[in-house]
Amino acid sequence: MSAVLKPAAAQPLVRARDLTVLFKTRDRTVHAVNGVDLDLAQGEVLCLLGESGSGKSVTLRALMKLLPKQAKVGGSIEVAGRDVQAMSESQLSDFRGGDVAMIFQEPMTALDPVFTIGRQIAEAVQRHEGVSRATADARALELLELVQIPSAKRRLAAYPHELSGGLRQRAMIAVALACKPKLLLADEPTTALDATVQIQVLLLLRELQEKLGMGVIFVTHDLGVAGEIADRVAVMYAGRVVEEGGVGPFMAGPLHPYAQGLLGATVHPGMRGKRLTTIPGAPPGLETAPTTCAFSPRCALAEPACLAGVPPAVPAGPGRMTRCIKVTAA
Amino acid sequence: MTVASPNGMTEFIQAPDRGGPAQPLLEVSGLVKHFPIRGGLLGRQVAVVRAVDGVSLAIKKGETLGIVGESGCGKSTTARLLMRLLDPDAGEMVFDGEKVGANDQTGGLPIRDYRRQVQMVFQDSYASLNPRLTIEETIAFAPKVHGVPGHEARERAHDLLAAVGLAPGQFARRYPHELSGGQRQRINIARALALQPRLVILDEPVSALDKSVEAQVLNLLVDLKDKFGLTYAFISHDLNVVQYISDRVLVMYLGKVAEQGPVDEIYDRPAHPYTRALLASRPSMDPARRRTEPPLTGDPPNPVNPPSGCRFRTRCVMAEGICAEREPPVSGLTAGHEAACHAVIPGSGHSAAPKVAA
Numbered sequence: 001m002s003a004v005l006k007p008a009a010a011q012p013l014v015r016a017r018d019l020t021v022l023f024k025t026r027d028r029t030v031h032a033v034n035g036v037d038l039d040l041a042q043g044e045v046l047c048l049l050g051e052s053g054s055g056k057s058v059t060l061r062a063l064m065k066l067l068p069k070q071a072k073v074g075g076s077i078e079v080a081g082r083d084v085q086a087m088s089e090s091q092l093s094d095f096r097g098g099d100v101a102m103i104f105q106e107p108m109t110a111l112d113p114v115f116t117i118g119r120q121i122a123e124a125v126q127r128h129e130g131v132s133r134a135t136a137d138a139r140a141l142e143l144l145e146l147v148q149i150p151s152a153k154r155r156l157a158a159y160p161h162e163l164s165g166g167l168r169q170r171a172m173i174a175v176a177l178a179c180k181p182k183l184l185l186a187d188e189p190t191t192a193l194d195a196t197v198q199i200q201v202l203l204l205l206r207e208l209q210e211k212l213g214m215g216v217i218f219v220t221h222d223l224g225v226a227g228e229i230a231d232r233v234a235v236m237y238a239g240r241v242v243e244e245g246g247v248g249p250f251m252a253g254p255l256h257p258y259a260q261g262l263l264g265a266t267v268h269p270g271m272r273g274k275r276l277t278t279i280p281g282a283p284p285g286l287e288t289a290p291t292t293c294a295f296s297p298r299c300a301l302a303e304p305a306c307l308a309g310v311p312p313a314v315p316a317g318p319g320r321m322t323r324c325i326k327v328t329a330a
Numbered sequence: 331m332t333v334a335s336p337n338g339m340t341e342f343i344q345a346p347d348r349g350g351p352a353q354p355l356l357e358v359s360g361l362v363k364h365f366p367i368r369g370g371l372l373g374r375q376v377a378v379v380r381a382v383d384g385v386s387l388a389i390k391k392g393e394t395l396g397i398v399g400e401s402g403c404g405k406s407t408t409a410r411l412l413m414r415l416l417d418p419d420a421g422e423m424v425f426d427g428e429k430v431g432a433n434d435q436t437g438g439l440p441i442r443d444y445r446r447q448v449q450m451v452f453q454d455s456y457a458s459l460n461p462r463l464t465i466e467e468t469i470a471f472a473p474k475v476h477g478v479p480g481h482e483a484r485e486r487a488h489d490l491l492a493a494v495g496l497a498p499g500q501f502a503r504r505y506p507h508e509l510s511g512g513q514r515q516r517i518n519i520a521r522a523l524a525l526q527p528r529l530v531i532l533d534e535p536v537s538a539l540d541k542s543v544e545a546q547v548l549n550l551l552v553d554l555k556d557k558f559g560l561t562y563a564f565i566s567h568d569l570n571v572v573q574y575i576s577d578r579v580l581v582m583y584l585g586k587v588a589e590q591g592p593v594d595e596i597y598d599r600p601a602h603p604y605t606r607a608l609l610a611s612r613p614s615m616d617p618a619r620r621r622t623e624p625p626l627t628g629d630p631p632n633p634v635n636p637p638s639g640c641r642f643r644t645r646c647v648m649a650e651g652i653c654a655e656r657e658p659p660v661s662g663l664t665a666g667h668e669a670a671c672h673a674v675i676p677g678s679g680h681s682a683a684p685k686v687a688a
Contacts, residue, residue: 051540052511150628164629165401194400195567195611200624202613221540224613228620247617265545267570268615269597275552276545276574282510 011081013183013215014040014063018075020289021058021239025070031289032058034239035075035310038217042182045209045216047226047247049262050236053283056219059236060185063217064100065092080182098128101176105188107168111160117144117171118156124178143174148204166197170204177208184209186218190225202228223266227251232319235259238284238294240310245320255322258295293324301326344526344559345447347391349427354388355529355561356412356448361385361421363407367634377634381407383585385421386660389529394555394562396576396593398569398608400630404585405565409533412563413450414441426528446476449522453534455514459506465491466502469521476525490520493557494550512543516550523558531563536571548575569612573597578666581605584633584641587660591667601669604642640672652679 021033033055040046048056061067063077065084077084080099087095096102104110112120121143122136131139137156144152147170160168169189176184186205190198206229209216220226226233226247234244235256243256254260264277281298284290293299296306303326311323361382369376382404389395399405410416412423414430423430425447429438452458459468469490470483478486488498494516506514515535522530532551536544548571555562566572572579573593580590581602589602600606610625626645631637637644643653652672660670672680 051542166629194630195569196400196607196624196626197629199611199613199621200627203621203624222613223541224615227615227617228613230617251615251617262541265542266615267545267548267568267574269570269573269612271574272593276549278545278549279542282512 012039013042013044013080014038014217015078016059016063016075019059019062019077020072020074021055021062021067022072022074023070024072029287031286032071032239033062034289036236036239036241037313038063038234038241040183040215040217042215043209043213045206045218045229045231047230047233048217048219048236049221049223049226049233051221051262051283053286054236055239056236057187060102060187060217060219063183064096064102064185066096066102094128097124097181098179099181100183100185101179101181102185102187103169103172103176103189105191107165107172108160110172111168111175113160116157116159117163117174121171121175121178124175128179139178140174143178144171146177146208147171147174149174165193166200169193169197169201173201173205173208177212180212182215184214184216186216188220189218191220191222198225199228205229223251223263235262238286238290240290240294240323241321242295242324243320243322245317249317249320255316255320255327256295256324257299257301257326259322261298344528347426351391353391353427354424355391355426356389356563357424358388358412359386359422361408361411361423362419363404363411363416364419380585380633380636382411382418383636385582385585385587387580387587387590389561389563390578392559392561393577394564394575396572396579397563397565397582398567398572398579399582400567400608402584402630402633403582404633405567405582406533407585408582409450409531409563409565413448413531414444415450446525447527448529448531449525449527450531450533451515451518451522451535453537455511455518455538456506458518459514461506464503464505465509465517466498468506468517469524472521472524486524487520490523491517493523493554494520495546496520510543512539512547515539515547519547519550519554523554526558527560529561529563531565533565534567535564537566537568544571551575569609581608584630584636586641587670588642589667589669589671591663591669595664595667599667601663601667601674602642602671603646603648603673605669607645640670642671648673648680648682650680 016036016038019033019036023030023032036059050056062073063079118140121140125131125136125139140156141152144155149155149167149170190201193201218229230247233247233250234241237258243254243259254263261279265279279298284294292307293311296302305325311325313321313323314327316322316327362384363382365379365381366375367377385408397405411418425439425444430444431441466484466487469487473483473486474480488502491498491501496516536547539547564575576593579593579596581588583604588604600609607625628645631644639655640653640658643649658670658672658675660668661675662668663674672678673682676684677686
């Protein structure tokens with residue numbers, strides 16, 4: 001949420017201000033994130049919604065300082081009151097896994113194929129809490145039971161390839177939760193799963209989040225997933241948050257023309273025979289940081305004033321913000 | 331089929347209708363494909379993956395048949411069998427009244443002619459294009475193989491590019507890596523149409539695309555179907571997309587057909603418990619109607635070792651003794667709507683089954 005809307009929040013879990021990420025290689029320059037402000041309260045679930053190339057995954061990785069060396073990260077990031085940008089490597093390795101954990105889209109590549117599930121969980125516990133191996137193994141079993149893996153005891157000795165996709169994703173959640181992080185970052189964790197398994201994992205994440213009181217930032221391109229899990233949503237386009245608000249009001253009526261287009265282009269039940277509304281054109285290339293409204297070339301409402309500069313964040317009702325000059329402040 | 335067109339060019343036209351409007355375009359019965367798993371020192375066959383295990387379906391002329399199911403249910407293997415990229419172990423395919431895969435002695439439709447009338451679009455738009463061919467070479471490739479002179483094939487490629495909404499002057503000389511995912515999928519669709527097929531098999535054609543691009547491609551598919559008089563087999567795991575595009579829907583579970591019928595029947599009155607669970611698994615966009623209980627627990631079983639009797643019984647809330655003993659046959663409910671579940675078959679012995687009329 002932008003600073004305009006929530007001036008005096010009590011110690012937010014995540015506070016990012018004017019976050020920018022620039023990838024510069026010999027071949028090309030990409031302005032992936034161009035000024036993102038994020039706030040997340042304890043125990044809140046925020047969904048970053050956007051299409052590929054909108055900067056949602058890069059934003060998520062920046063919060064954990066997981067981006068490669070050639071990425072230039074600007075702005076300030078505070079997680080649990082600590083300045084992430086200023087952390088040293090050794091501070092970071094305590095921070096990652098301890099305060100913040102991440103789950104990825106593809107559990108098969110995120111888990112280590114040569115260690116058993118139990119060992120990978122216990123390793124995290126040993127590393128962060130300095131407990132004995134036996135204690136760590138016992139915690140691993142508890143965690144597998146927590147993520148509702150059936151016959152957990154037997155599965156401790158299983159290698160990642162021996163599990164089905166749904167169980168593997170549960171195992172990865174168990175690794176992430178091993179040290180009771182305050183913040184869980186999830187990068188499309190259910191995209192690769194079947195529908196019947198996806199809903200199981202979403203419900204599990206929601207349940208664990210409530211039980212453990214974690215803050216969660218959940219990256220997805222699927223509006224339905226956001227509808228199931230989010231408290232708040234932030235829609236990203238060309239490296240900026242263009243609309244933000246509570247999930248209910250957002251789903252009932254998005255304000256930004258891009259968010260409206262995204263909702264209109266999503267196939268709902270009962271649209272048979274109707275023509276789908278599409279967003280013409282393609283997202284901008286981001287070789288240079290956008291200096292105007294990045295969506296204006298594709299926008300039906302665009303007018304010369306849209307090219308005057310980056311639209312400011314307009315407050316629009318309680319907890320809502322949009323970056324569009326055509327939306328009048330509420 | 332090649333004919334001379336009025337402007338003197340040889341060009342393809344769609345093969346004529348032979349069987350009449352009531353004859354299904356493609357009728358498949360008892361299709362089986364098992365993949366052997368070899369192991370041990372001598373590479374003996376140790377097990378078999380029952381990927382497709384007795385699938386029967388019919389695709390009517392001019393309709394879109396949606397095929398849905400979870401990963402491992404055999405929907406992509408079915409697509410490859412329909413395209414004859416894989417040879418079925420058993421089963422018969424009849425294309426517009428002619429048996430597919432016949433030879434000169436038995437009559438029928440040779441595979442080469444069948445493949446001209448049936449084309450396929452794959453999920454991975456990049457992997458299914460040759461990276462060393464330009465877009466126009468890719469689209470013109472199949473017509474050239476079938477005897478169209480080079481310059482005419484290229485001209486035809488330009489027409490098709492325009493038909494899928496890409497400016498030929500701008501795109502014809504580009505290579506696949508210079509295009510976005512949505513543009514590449516349009517190229518794949520254009521290539522599939524280059525031989526003027528009658529049936530197009532679409533295997534998850536929009537699953538890898540962003541939502542706004544997905545909508546563009548779905549609109550394009552609807553337009554092309556009208557323009558070229560096509561019939562589609564549309565395979566997807568996305569139930570909303572299948573509902574949008576299909577006339578009839580076939581639900582697969584572990585290599586078998588669980589239920590099939592007209593799209594409104596399947597979505598409004600699903601008969602099979604698996605179909606109901608699948609429909610209930612769709613995330614709702616409305617946060618006020620969030621689910622608290624998942625409709626199904628666990629993952630689909632391994633098709634190497636499917637459960638006895640009804641294959642869904644291990645995850646089914648209605649499973650009873652009969653479900654483990656006997657496999658439910660596919661049985662008709664209302665016109666064109668059939669399901670394979672003991673609970674809907676009169677007199678099957680399941681407690682929820684309708685009573686047999688005396």
